[in-house]
Amino acid sequence: MARRPVALTIAGSDSGGGAGVQADLKTFTVLGVFGTSVITGLTSQNTRKVSRIIEVPPEFVESQFDAIMEDFEVKYGKTGMLSSSKVINAVDRKVTQYKINLILDPVMVSKSGYPLVSDDTVRDIISLAKKSILITPNKFEAERLTGFRIRNPEDLRNTALRLYKDLGVNVLIKGGKALEGYDFAIIDGDEIELRGELINTDNLHGSGDVLSASITAFLSKGLKLKEAVKEAKKIVTESIKFSLSLGSGNGPVDPFSVVEKIVKIEEARESLEKLVEYIEKNRDIVDRVLYQEDKMNLGYLTEYGDFATLAGGIIRYIRWIKVDGPIVVNWYSNIIEKALKLTGKRIGVSFSITDNVLHASEQGGLKISESGVYGDLIFIDGKSVLVGDHLDDIISKLEVLRK
Numbered sequence: 001m002a003r004r005p006v007a008l009t010i011a012g013s014d015s016g017g018g019a020g021v022q023a024d025l026k027t028f029t030v031l032g033v034f035g036t037s038v039i040t041g042l043t044s045q046n047t048r049k050v051s052r053i054i055e056v057p058p059e060f061v062e063s064q065f066d067a068i069m070e071d072f073e074v075k076y077g078k079t080g081m082l083s084s085s086k087v088i089n090a091v092d093r094k095v096t097q098y099k100i101n102l103i104l105d106p107v108m109v110s111k112s113g114y115p116l117v118s119d120d121t122v123r124d125i126i127s128l129a130k131k132s133i134l135i136t137p138n139k140f141e142a143e144r145l146t147g148f149r150i151r152n153p154e155d156l157r158n159t160a161l162r163l164y165k166d167l168g169v170n171v172l173i174k175g176g177k178a179l180e181g182y183d184f185a186i187i188d189g190d191e192i193e194l195r196g197e198l199i200n201t202d203n204l205h206g207s208g209d210v211l212s213a214s215i216t217a218f219l220s221k222g223l224k225l226k227e228a229v230k231e232a233k234k235i236v237t238e239s240i241k242f243s244l245s246l247g248s249g250n251g252p253v254d255p256f257s258v259v260e261k262i263v264k265i266e267e268a269r270e271s272l273e274k275l276v277e278y279i280e281k282n283r284d285i286v287d288r289v290l291y292q293e294d295k296m297n298l299g300y301l302t303e304y305g306d307f308a309t310l311a312g313g314i315i316r317y318i319r320w321i322k323v324d325g326p327i328v329v330n331w332y333s334n335i336i337e338k339a340l341k342l343t344g345k346r347i348g349v350s351f352s353i354t355d356n357v358l359h360a361s362e363q364g365g366l367k368i369s370e371s372g373v374y375g376d377l378i379f380i381d382g383k384s385v386l387v388g389d390h391l392d393d394i395i396s397k398l399e400v401l402r403k
């Protein structure tokens with residue numbers, strides 16, 4: 001029977017789906033970990049605002065722990081929104097009772113700027129932090145916890161050192177957009193710089209949750225803490241790079257992009273395989289678009305920027321064609337990738353500029369472009385690249401060239 005590691009999130013519900021429990025469970029799932037959840041509070045929230053918060057009664061927080069722990073083996077858990085001292089104390093009791101290794105994300109304010117915890121919780125958060133294996137404050141939360149100001153990477157390091165020494169806990173501070181995605185961690189005394197990329201987006205709703213949930217997932221899968229932190233940084237960077245323009249406020253980051261990127265590569269392979277099959281079945285097309293001993297190729301550029309193409313292309317050889325595979329991904333770039341990037345299309349075929357090609361495209365209404373921005377047939381480096389939105393689109397354009 002299939003088995004999965006089980007992880008736990010102890011967090012609030014975000015009705016808008018981008019942060020909180022919803023973000024944590026998505027993150028666990030895409031990383032192959034089964035997610036359980038202790039819900040600490042409910043928010044009426046979207047990408048613009050948090051309009052209401054209801055706290056879950058502490059005894060019900062405790063009963064969720066009991067239900068999970070009597071049935072599952074959970075070694076690692078993470079916290080998100082813990083909105084009051086009573087809830088924090090309930091979590092503290094249960095985490096201690098069940099010996100759960102805790103990643104504490106001291107959530108205080110939403111990306112949309114609304115407080116998620118009452119002011120007097122800082123003391124209790126610090127007490128829970130001391131029992132955790134890692135705390136992951138952002139710049140603002142680290143400032144609140146220490147009273148320091150963080151303006152640059154040096155301040156970030158000093159604040160991390162202070163938290164590490166004073167609380168006796170491993171710490172990862174997220175510099176966020178203000179520090180161009182620079183994070184700094186101290187784990188078992190080792191200082192770890194986590195350089196990010198400057199990703200120019202305000203769609204960051206849920207970014208902190210995705211990071212701490214990724215760390216928790218990787219730990220549950222058996223990684224050591226330092227490795228888990230480094231791998232989690234990659235996941236959150238991807239989730240931000242492909243964050244979603246949903247809602248009119250701070251859109252959600254998208255942990256699902258980590259999986260969808262791979263699905264899209266498989267779709268690219270499948271489309272190219274079908275296109276090879278089509279060309280093999282209709283090889284007269286090759287005579288029309290390719291000079292003797294010239295080479296054609298096929299390519300697919302996914303929404304995530306991965307490029308698939310035939311390693312060797314298709315060669316016309318007397319009465320035969322030779323398909324020289326395999327399909328390789330991100331192996332090398334060619335004029336098809338260039339044409340697809342120029343036109344924003346997904347799938348392309350490169351071949352010679354034969355008289356047939358010129359004649360048939362004129363007759364069939366295919367648009368030729370030398371600059372490449374618009375058009376169905378792009379001329380690059382003395383060759384033509386036929387481009388389309390998907391497999392059927394490119395096949396219907398190849399049919400035009402067969403006439």
Ligand SMILES: Cc1ncc(COP(=O)(O)O)c(N)n1
Nearest residue numbers: 012013019020110111205206
């Ligand atoms: C229920 C809940 N938990 C956590 C956050 C923090 O996420 P963010 O800072 O990205 O808004 C949130 N907005 N809502």
